[in-house]
Amino acid sequence: MHELSLCRSIATIVRRHAVDRQVTVVHLTVGQLRQVVPDTLVYCWAVVNEGTVCDGSVLDIDRVPGQLTCDDCGARTTMEELHVRCGVCGGTRVRVTAGEELLVTSIELAEAG
Amino acid sequence: MGRFHRHDDGTVHDHDGGHAEAVGADDMSGYETGAERVVVLEAIFGENDRVAAANRADFAAAGVRVVNLMSSPGAGKTALLRETLVRLQGRARVGIVEGDIETSLDADRLAGLGASVALVNTGDGFGGECHLDAPMIRSVLPRVPLHELDLLVIENVGNLVCPAEFDVGEDAKAMVWSPTEGEEKPLKYPLMFRSAELVVVNKIDLLPFLDVDMDAFRANLARVNPAALVLEVSAKTGEGVDAWVDWVLGG
Numbered sequence: 001m002h003e004l005s006l007c008r009s010i011a012t013i014v015r016r017h018a019v020d021r022q023v024t025v026v027h028l029t030v031g032q033l034r035q036v037v038p039d040t041l042v043y044c045w046a047v048v049n050e051g052t053v054c055d056g057s058v059l060d061i062d063r064v065p066g067q068l069t070c071d072d073c074g075a076r077t078t079m080e081e082l083h084v085r086c087g088v089c090g091g092t093r094v095r096v097t098a099g100e101e102l103l104v105t106s107i108e109l110a111e112a113g
Numbered sequence: 114m115g116r117f118h119r120h121d122d123g124t125v126h127d128h129d130g131g132h133a134e135a136v137g138a139d140d141m142s143g144y145e146t147g148a149e150r151v152v153v154l155e156a157i158f159g160e161n162d163r164v165a166a167a168n169r170a171d172f173a174a175a176g177v178r179v180v181n182l183m184s185s186p187g188a189g190k191t192a193l194l195r196e197t198l199v200r201l202q203g204r205a206r207v208g209i210v211e212g213d214i215e216t217s218l219d220a221d222r223l224a225g226l227g228a229s230v231a232l233v234n235t236g237d238g239f240g241g242e243c244h245l246d247a248p249m250i251r252s253v254l255p256r257v258p259l260h261e262l263d264l265l266v267i268e269n270v271g272n273l274v275c276p277a278e279f280d281v282g283e284d285a286k287a288m289v290w291s292p293t294e295g296e297e298k299p300l301k302y303p304l305m306f307r308s309a310e311l312v313v314v315n316k317i318d319l320l321p322f323l324d325v326d327m328d329a330f331r332a333n334l335a336r337v338n339p340a341a342l343v344l345e346v347s348a349k350t351g352e353g354v355d356a357w358v359d360w361v362l363g364g
Contacts, residue, residue, distance in 0.1 A: 002244060002275035006157060013155045024148070028157075035274055035304045082303050083336045092339035104153045111148045 003037060006102075007044040013104045014054055023057040025108040031064045031099040033079075038063075066099030161279055164247035168254070168282025175259035177208075178363050179267065181283035183305065185298075186271030188289040189315040191219045192348035193357065194268060198226035200358050205263040210253055212245040212270045219268065231256040235270060244275035247282055264362060273302040287311040287361070292323050296330035303337040311342045313357055318347040 014026055026045075030036050038061050045059050066079035070086035071094065077087030079099065085092045156162065172179045184190050194209060201207050208229040211220040220232040231253050235242040242249070245267065257265065267283060269276040277286075288309040290298060293316065299306040306312065312334060320327070334341055344360065346353035 002242075002278055005242060005244075005246070005275075009157050009160060012160065013153060013157065017151050017153050021149075033304065033307075035278070035302075082300070084307070084339055085336075092335070094339075102157045104155050104157060106150055106152045106154075109149045109151060 003040040003044045004048070006036065006041065007048045010045070010104055011048050011052070011054055014057075014107055015052065017107055018053050018109060020053060021112060022110040023054045023107055024110050025058045025060055026054070027060045027062065027105045027107070029062045029064060029101045029103045029105050031066065031101040033066045033082075033096065033099040034102055036102070062105070064098055064101050067097050068094040069097040070094050158279070161247045164251050165280040165282040168247055168250055169284075171254065171259060172265070172282060172284070175262070177259050177262045177265050178285075179265045179283045180361055181267045181269060181276075181281055181286045182289065183269040183273075183276045183286065183309070184271060184289035184291075185273045185294060188271070188291045188294065189348050190268050190271070190289050191222050193289060193313065193315060193346065193354070194223060194266060195226065196348050196351060196354045197266075197358055197361060198223060198228050200354065201264075201362075202227045205362060206261055208257050208259075208262045208265040210245075210250065210257065210265065210267045212249070212268060214241055214243070214270060229258055229262065242275075243270055243272045244279055245269050245281055246279040250281045266361065273298070273305045277302075277305040277308040284363075285310045287313060289313045289315050290330075291316040292320060292325040292327070292330070296326050296333060299330070299333040299337050306334055306341070307338045309338070309341060311344065311360060312338075314343060314345045315348055317345045317352065318350050 042059050049055050069076050072091040073089040075088035086094050211232045214236045217232050220230050223230050233253050286309050344356050
């Protein structure tokens with residue numbers, strides 16, 4: 001249940017950028033190799049933001065599939081399942097080159113009242 | 114789009130590389146007060162990772178090797194550490210940071226073996242967190258005599274999910290898995306098994322009594338972490354513990 005900690009970190013970042021403006025949408029990029037449960041994240045987001053500028057804001061989560069780059073054959077393959085090996089040559093000298101993202105990409109602010 | 118954007122109070126802020134654009138394309142002139150989309154591009158773990166870097170710098174300056182030890186509850190981290198401390202008495206100066214949600218039970222089990230033990234109860238001021246993060250480790254460092262240590266082991270909160278997400282500034286992550294947990298665990302908790310450089314298989318004295326398929330465990334581990342080292346030990350009988358002790362010292 002680190003979604004609660006995650007939401008606190010996200011809220012800290014968002015409030016710093018919102019500077020007292022009402023936040024309507026928070027866009028996140030979350031790699032599929034992260035053990036983040038989107039529904040739990042959304043629930044925790046509502047809990048941590050009661051009474052703040054983020055109260056009522058929507059979390060928009062963009063999931064990025066895992067991608068491996070092979071050090072042997074150079075191929076870049078998307079991970080269809082969780083199996084750390086090259087999708088082309090089957091080698092295991094691979095690096096994870098996408099899918100571990102955990103970013104606040106942008107926020108949408110309401111019109112100032 | 115630049116590095117700055119203007120707020121309704123007329124001030125212009127630098128958002129560390131972020132930039133702003135108006136959401137309503139027909140309302141560019143009034144975007145100080147209109148609805149607005151602000152590009153942020155900040156890592157959610159950015160703050161944790163900054164503190165982890167500060168921890169790592171302090172560890173390096175003191176010349177101490179730091180190992181973050183993780184597992185599910187009951188895999189035998191504390192039993193393994195007891196055996197480790199017994200073997201390192203007079204050989205290396207060891208510190209332990211003991212992370213638990215509540216109680217000093219594990220810290221008490223490690224007392225009297227020559228190590229400096231500092232306890233972090235995550236239920237006490239940290240909101241009952243299920244993991245240790247870099248700021249928690251930072252907060253305990255005043256109680257850790259880094260300059261008098263060769264090795265610091267951070268015994269994380271027993272949990273196969275959350276601790277894997279948080280860099281605390283360690284040199285290496287290791288985990289303990291015990292055969293009673295089942296051979297499928299690497300597939301169920303891939304982030305944890307992928308984050309560890311070393312997987313210690315503890316309680317091998319129990320293998321004759323269990324149906325666990327060790328070949329399947331190794332195959333499952335290889336699926337998620339083909340580079341993982343595996344050491345088989347029994348903290349109870351002492352079998353294999355010397356090899357772990359060599360690894361934990363950096364050998």
